[in-house]
Amino acid sequence: MDETVYLRLRHRIRVNPGSSVLLSHIAQIIAPGHLEEILPRIPIHQITEEDRDTVVVDMMQIISCIRHYAPSAAISQIGPSEAIIEVAIKKRNLPVLFFILIWILLFLGSALAIINFHEDVGMQAAQEKIYYLITGIHDDTPLVFQIPYSLGLGAGMVIFFNHVFKKRFNEEPSPLEVEIFNYQQDIDQYILLNENKESIKHFDHR
């Protein structure tokens, strides 16, 4: 009788503190009839205080757990060989005051940054020149040009990030979302290597 069990680990799961992680939580399973009952209920890991917020479980550990309950199963792994368990420690709620302070920081900071940028590149002289080239009028403060310019500045940023206060031009993810995804991906990669004690071993005892 075929004893092959197909396992595909999930990339990242979130569990409550103190819970027991079962095989069905951590992987998708395809198994022959008589194993279908036991396999999903095999405990893989018990979340303790020491685990803090992330635990990495790898295939070797899972196989040895399965061996306990179903010694004859032939395990065939599909996809990633490690899974990240994220312990849902109660997220600290960002107090509104804190948020307002950060908002003001970003607001004033970017206002200062744009003024610095304009001074740096000699924006006023350039705008005067463009204004003169278009209309033939010399004006130190070509507001007809500068006010639309200032509004356009905001529009350009919004277009780039593809966010009109959450409304989208199209379905594609914005560069920012992609950037955040990449960043998360890098962090996951780091966690997989560094939280898993089996990945890095030192055999030199000096």
Add this chain to the structure above:
Amino acid sequence: MTIVKEMFAAFCGLGGGLVAGCGYVAFLTVLGIVPRLVQLSKTAKFIQYYEWAVVLGVLSGTWWGLGDAGGRLPLFVAAPAGLFCGVFVGMLAAALTEVINVIPIFSKRIGMDRRLISALMAIVIGKVAGSLFQWLYFVYH
């Protein structure tokens, strides 16, 4: 002797222009503003024309800007020109923020993942307000 000097000056000018042009295109490529506009508007087939728009823009800016000929266009033309300039600089600023990767790290550090858009809006509105402040008040003082 003068002709040699002038030829040398012309040669220097050509070399300088070549390097500055390369630098400009490289900068624009790194920031990825053109691909972004193409992606938003789904007009990838016109990408060559967009390249030419950039090249012609640089060339006419250089020629036209070096001379001192005033235009004869009516005043209201300046407003849309300003708007387009602003959008371009805005995209430049946004792309720069993105290239240096501050926002993902910043939002993660302070646990502001969910309020990302309002943080973004702080930056956008800050830029607009800063720019308006500069042109309407700052330059007079």
